[in-house]
Amino acid sequence: MSGSDFLHVEGLSLALGGSLILDDISFSIGKGRYLGIIGPNGAGKSSLLKCIGRLYKNFTGSVSLEGTPLSSMTEKALARRIAWVHQTGSDSLPFTVREFALMSRYPWQKAIGGETLEDREIIDRSLETAGVSDIADRQLNSLSGGERQKALIAAALAQSTDILFLDEPTSFLDYRHQVETLELIERVNKEQGMTILLVTHDINLALHGADEILAIKRGKMVWQGHSAELLEKDLLSEIFETRFESFSSEGQLVPYVAPRGLVR
Numbered sequence: 325m326s327g328s329d330f331l332h333v334e335g336l337s338l339a340l341g342g343s344l345i346l347d348d349i350s351f352s353i354g355k356g357r358y359l360g361i362i363g364p365n366g367a368g369k370s371s372l373l374k375c376i377g378r379l380y381k382n383f384t385g386s387v388s389l390e391g392t393p394l395s396s397m398t399e400k401a402l403a404r405r406i407a408w409v410h411q412t413g414s415d416s417l418p419f420t421v422r423e424f425a426l427m428s429r430y431p432w433q434k435a436i437g438g439e440t441l442e443d444r445e446i447i448d449r450s451l452e453t454a455g456v457s458d459i460a461d462r463q464l465n466s467l468s469g470g471e472r473q474k475a476l477i478a479a480a481l482a483q484s485t486d487i488l489f490l491d492e493p494t495s496f497l498d499y500r501h502q503v504e505t506l507e508l509i510e511r512v513n514k515e516q517g518m519t520i521l522l523v524t525h526d527i528n529l530a531l532h533g534a535d536e537i538l539a540i541k542r543g544k545m546v547w548q549g550h551s552a553e554l555l556e557k558d559l560l561s562e563i564f565e566t567r568f569e570s571f572s573s574e575g576q577l578v579p580y581v582a583p584r585g586l587v588r
Contacts, residue, residue, distance in 0.1 A: 329391075330355035330519060331376075331487070336385035338368070338375055345371050346383070347543045353536065355486075358513045358520040360530030360551070363540035364564055369523040370411065370491050372540065376521070377406055377489055389487075403431035407480035409473075411491040411523075421467075421475040422460040425450060428483040447482045454478035454508060470501025477508060481516075488512065490522045494529060506533055527560065531578050539563045555579060 329352045338346040346368045353359045361369050374380045376387050378394055387394045389405060397405075407428070417424065425447045426439060433443070451457045454474045464472055473493060480488055490509065494502040510533050513520045524530050530537055531551050539547040539554070541563055547554070554560065560568045560581065569587050570579035 330357075330389070331521075332388045333376060334386045334388075336372070336375055336383055336387065338371055338380060338383040340371075345543055346375065346540075349385070349540070349545045351538055351545065351548050353519065353521070356513070356517045356519055358510070358533060358535045359522070359538055360534030360536070361521065361523045361538045361540065362525070362527060362530050362563070365525065367540045368543045369540055373489055373491055373521060373523050377408060378402060400431050403483065403485075405485050406487045406489060407483040407485040409476050409480050409488070409490045409493055411495065417464050420461050420463055421451065421456055421478065422447060424464060424475065425460075425479040425482040428479040432484060446484060450478045450481035453481055453512065455504070468501075470497050470504065473497060473501065473505055474508065477505070477512075481512060486517070487519045487521070490520070492523055492525065494524070494526060502529075509533060527564075527581055531555070531581070551578065555581070 332352045334350050336346055336349040337344065349372060361372065363369050371380065375383045376394075378387075389397075394402060419427070426443065429439075429443045429446070433440075448457070451460050454477050456471065456474050456478050459467065459471060459475070464475060467475060477490075477493075488509075493509065494505050497505060506529060509520060509522065512518050520534075522530070522534065531554065534551055536549065537547070537551050537554050538545065539559065546563060547559055555570060555578075564583075567584040568581045569584050570581045572579045
């Protein structure tokens, strides 16, 4: 197994309601890498993440982690490797931030015994990393969208996995919380070595955070490579079927892009 084959997807196809949603997707990602999955609305991005994470089980093809098929893992074993931050929020759940983080410790807990000192220490570190220690005792449904999103990421970190899946993590957030969420994701990737798979419709979020980009269009994988190459090869127009302009300023490593029709 090569270093790029930490997580390997081979020939993945998915049909739902008689329609082909994903068609023969194959790719690999190395341990500790950050992969941004982009594409137009309805391209199959979220469905791909759900197949890889085994929320959808009726797909064909294979997904393996360090050479082990995910289909052979128990639910608890899988939950020890992959944590999720889903697109839908948890604003209706009647739990505090700390209680929700404790629930994420279930893959590591014994049938009896309850919360351990290790659980508390891991939860405290996760809350601190996500910047939500000061709101640990507040109800999730009392938080702003940005606070809630950081709380959900804190709970995912408390799950103590080495892979983090995020589905549209900045949707409906204001600019400040978009930046804080992006910085948090980059920090746990760089400082904790977590492998990140992030689905987003925001091209700039993917370009400025991810090491690699995977592009999907109409259920087919159309490109995978380093973020910078996506702009160099002018692939965005092909993927999204509209022309883009890029903008740079001094000291900026990656250009900002915008659809040409929105540039005045």
